[in-house]
Amino acid sequence: MTNTRPARVLLQTFLITTSLIWLAPVLYALYTSLRPYADTAKHGYVSLGGHFNLGNYTTAWNEADLPLYFKNSAIITIPALLITLWLASMAAFVLARHSFKLNLLMLMIFTAGNLLPQQAIITPLYKLYITIPLPAALSDSGHLDDSFTGLILIHIAFQTGFCVFVLSNFMRTIPAEINEAARVDGASEWRQYWQVILPLCRPALAALATLEFTWIYNDFFWATVLMQTGANRPITAALNNLTGQFFTDNNLIAAASMIVAIPTLIVFFALQRQFVSGLTLGASKG
Amino acid sequence: MATTTLSPPRPATRARNRLRRYTLRDRAALTLMAGTPLLLSLAFVWLPALATVALSFVNWTGIGGLTAMKPAGLENYRIIFTIYPQFPPAIEHNLLWLAVFFALPAPFGLYLAVQLNKQIRGSRIYQSILFLPVVLSLALVGFMTELVFSPTEGLVNNLTGHAGQNNLIDWLGNPRLNIWAVLTMACWRQTGYVMILFLAGLKSVDPSLQEAASLDGANELQAFRHVIWPALRPINIVVVVITVIESLRAFDIVYIINQGTNGLELLSTLITANIIGETSRIGFGSALATILLVISLAFVLPYVYTTFRKDTRP
Numbered sequence: 163m164t165n166t167r168p169a170r171v172l173l174q175t176f177l178i179t180t181s182l183i184w185l186a187p188v189l190y191a192l193y194t195s196l197r198p199y200a201d202t203a204k205h206g207y208v209s210l211g212g213h214f215n216l217g218n219y220t221t222a223w224n225e226a227d228l229p230l231y232f233k234n235s236a237i238i239t240i241p242a243l244l245i246t247l248w249l250a251s252m253a254a255f256v257l258a259r260h261s262f263k264l265n266l267l268m269l270m271i272f273t274a275g276n277l278l279p280q281q282a283i284i285t286p287l288y289k290l291y292i293t294i295p296l297p298a299a300l301s302d303s304g305h306l307d308d309s310f311t312g313l314i315l316i317h318i319a320f321q322t323g324f325c326v327f328v329l330s331n332f333m334r335t336i337p338a339e340i341n342e343a344a345r346v347d348g349a350s351e352w353r354q355y356w357q358v359i360l361p362l363c364r365p366a367l368a369a370l371a372t373l374e375f376t377w378i379y380n381d382f383f384w385a386t387v388l389m390q391t392g393a394n395r396p397i398t399a400a401l402n403n404l405t406g407q408f409f410t411d412n413n414l415i416a417a418a419s420m421i422v423a424i425p426t427l428i429v430f431f432a433l434q435r436q437f438v439s440g441l442t443l444g445a446s447k448g
Numbered sequence: 449m450a451t452t453t454l455s456p457p458r459p460a461t462r463a464r465n466r467l468r469r470y471t472l473r474d475r476a477a478l479t480l481m482a483g484t485p486l487l488l489s490l491a492f493v494w495l496p497a498l499a500t501v502a503l504s505f506v507n508w509t510g511i512g513g514l515t516a517m518k519p520a521g522l523e524n525y526r527i528i529f530t531i532y533p534q535f536p537p538a539i540e541h542n543l544l545w546l547a548v549f550f551a552l553p554a555p556f557g558l559y560l561a562v563q564l565n566k567q568i569r570g571s572r573i574y575q576s577i578l579f580l581p582v583v584l585s586l587a588l589v590g591f592m593t594e595l596v597f598s599p600t601e602g603l604v605n606n607l608t609g610h611a612g613q614n615n616l617i618d619w620l621g622n623p624r625l626n627i628w629a630v631l632t633m634a635c636w637r638q639t640g641y642v643m644i645l646f647l648a649g650l651k652s653v654d655p656s657l658q659e660a661a662s663l664d665g666a667n668e669l670q671a672f673r674h675v676i677w678p679a680l681r682p683i684n685i686v687v688v689v690i691t692v693i694e695s696l697r698a699f700d701i702v703y704i705i706n707q708g709t710n711g712l713e714l715l716s717t718l719i720t721a722n723i724i725g726e727t728s729r730i731g732f733g734s735a736l737a738t739i740l741l742v743i744s745l746a747f748v749l750p751y752v753y754t755t756f757r758k759d760t761r762p
Contacts, residue, residue: 170568173563173568174568174569174570176563177563177564177568177570177574180560180574180578181573181574181577181578184577184578184580184581184636184640185577185580186596186603187581187592187595187596187603187633187636188580188581188592190595190596190603191592191595194595202601206606206611207601207602207603207606207611208603208606208607249484249485249488250485252481252482252484252485253481253482253485253486255481256478256481256482257482260478266756266757268482268486269756270752270753270756271486271489271490271494272485272486272489273752273755273756274745274748274749274752275489275493275494277689277693277744277748277751277752278493278497278741278744278745278748279693279696279697279716279740279741279744280697280699281697281699281715281716281719281720281737281740282497282500282719282737282738282740282741282744283493283496283497283500283737283741284496284719284720284723284737285496285499285500285503285719285722285723285730285733285734285737286495286496286499286500286503286734287492287496288723288724289499289510289730290492290495290496290499315488315492316492318488319488319489319491319492319493320492320493322485322488322489323489323493326485350471350473350474350477351470351474351477351478351481352474352477352481355481376583379585380584380585380586380587380588381585382585382586382587382699382700382703383699383700386703386720387720387723387724398585398587398588399587401587401588401591402587402703402704405591411601412594412595412598412601415591415594415595416595418591419588419591419592419595422585422588423584423588426583426584426585427583429583430576430579430580430583434576434579437583438579438644438648441641441644441645441648442644442645442648445645445648445649445683445686
């Protein structure tokens with residue numbers, strides 16, 4: 163490998179430049195969000211000077227009622243995440259720890275299902291959603307559409323495929339002898355899953371939880387189409403309605419964007435390793 | 449990331465598993481454990497996928513129940529391919545998206561991964577910075593696009609001196625320019641994604657092979673071609689699939705900017721407009737969706753088939 167000094171300097175220069183370009187949009191959004199509109203109007207958006215404060219943040223937070231939308235996001239994301247991991251780990255247990263004839267086909271159904279573009283299935287899904295009745299307590303519309311239940315359900319159905327794929331890859335790395343020992347002890351299949359295999363999957367579950375949290379929280383399409391009531395939308399989708407209505411200048415849009423990004427930025431700073439290993443667990447098998 | 453390096457062992461217990469007798473309770477438990485998620489996937493993903501194809505051959509506004517459905521044969525497709533004005537630009541933009549994703553983020557992500565895989569100072573920090581856009585939602589990338597490319601208030605025009613009234617470049621409104629603004633930001637996110645995948649793939653390259661190559665006097669390019677590239681084959685397939693799927697799924701950024709009109713048409717936005725627009729045309733929207741479905745299945749099915757055929761048997 164070329165380890166000569168000029169080559170290394172050149173590489174470092176290139177990487178620093180690339181990194182600065184990569185950071186520019188985020189830094190620009192952050193910078194804009196901290197400046198009052200009056201100042202940017204006077205000095206221009208790419209300028210130094212003027213005041214810096216959190217005014218845009220408090221305005222965005224209070225006037226657009228962002229806490230409400232964060233609550234909606236939590237109502238959707240947390241159950242969807244937990245149920246997805248639970249269902250996927252059960253399916254993966256059957257597919258990875260047993261040799262039934264249909265296993266291969268099931269694995270293909272799960273994995274391919276997750277790779278379809280959402281728009282390819284939305285038309286009949288939407289008709290299905292406005293047809294399936296739901297008790298009034300669960301849905302204002304009386305149907306699956308426009309309800310938290312409906313959104314949670316589609317996230318589960320769609321994301322389970324990816325998680326089954328990742329978890330079955332992971333479970334296959336656990337030695338078969340572990341199950342045999344449990345079986346000799348007379349443990350039922352359920353107990354082997356719950357008490358033997360699942361605890362061993364903790365690293366994979368942590369990685370998937372991070373990844374799936376981000377993906378479900380970041381969803382825009384399902385919420386835009388399947389949740390008509392604006393006040394019930396999760397924050398990622400709600401931001402689109404709020405723009406123009408409450409967020410009239412770029413300073414406010416920037417502040418609102420930064421607020422919406424906070425949960426994913428926490429993932430970025432605190433759970434990056436889990437996120438990356440979730441992604442690569444899915445890709446390492448090819 | 450220790451977990452990614454484990455390769456699945458090949459237990460010799462297959463024959464024994466086959467012969468094992470399950471109790472009734474175990475059989476019921478296993479059926480429920482695999483059956484419930486399977487049923488959800490079939491009911492909410494695969495049934496709609498099949499229904500998409502079926503509905504593409506009917507004429508239906510979606511009002512008046514199933515009886516109002518009229519068989520239409522290939523009429524929906526005929527309209528799409530002959531007189532529907534948004535279809536050619538949508539296909540063009542989807543293909544452009546695909547071409548740009550293959551031409552820029554894929555090779556650039558690979559290049560960055562190879563460089564950052566070397567023992568260089570600050571590698572972790574560079575990786576993190578390039579990876580940052582991947583955690584952000586595509587919807588947020590849409591808002592970023594507005595901030596960066598806004599004609600009078602945006603970063604690009606203000607930096608290049610095109611924010612004034614007389615030489616304004618309308619990055620978002622000009623139908624010949626806006627797709628490029630969107631693609632720039634889409635690439636910004638995609639590059640980090642591809643880089644992370646390749647970095648994981650590079651971990652599987654045998655370092656002693658690389659050393660041997662450099663001892664033999666191979667230059668960097670030769671070492672890449674003969675040592676690194678062959679080892680990346682599995683990851684290459686994953687990157688190809690992800691590039692195709694992400695290009696077909698593209699939706700959020702353009703929808704944020706103008707709902708996919710005026711230069712930003714995509715198959716996905718046309719489909720959406722046909723179900724949640726004022727005039728809901730279920731049959732017509734389904735025909736558009738079928739085209740999208742067929743293109744994606746043409747990539748997904750061979751990928752899934754070749755991936756699992758080899759060695760996924762426990």
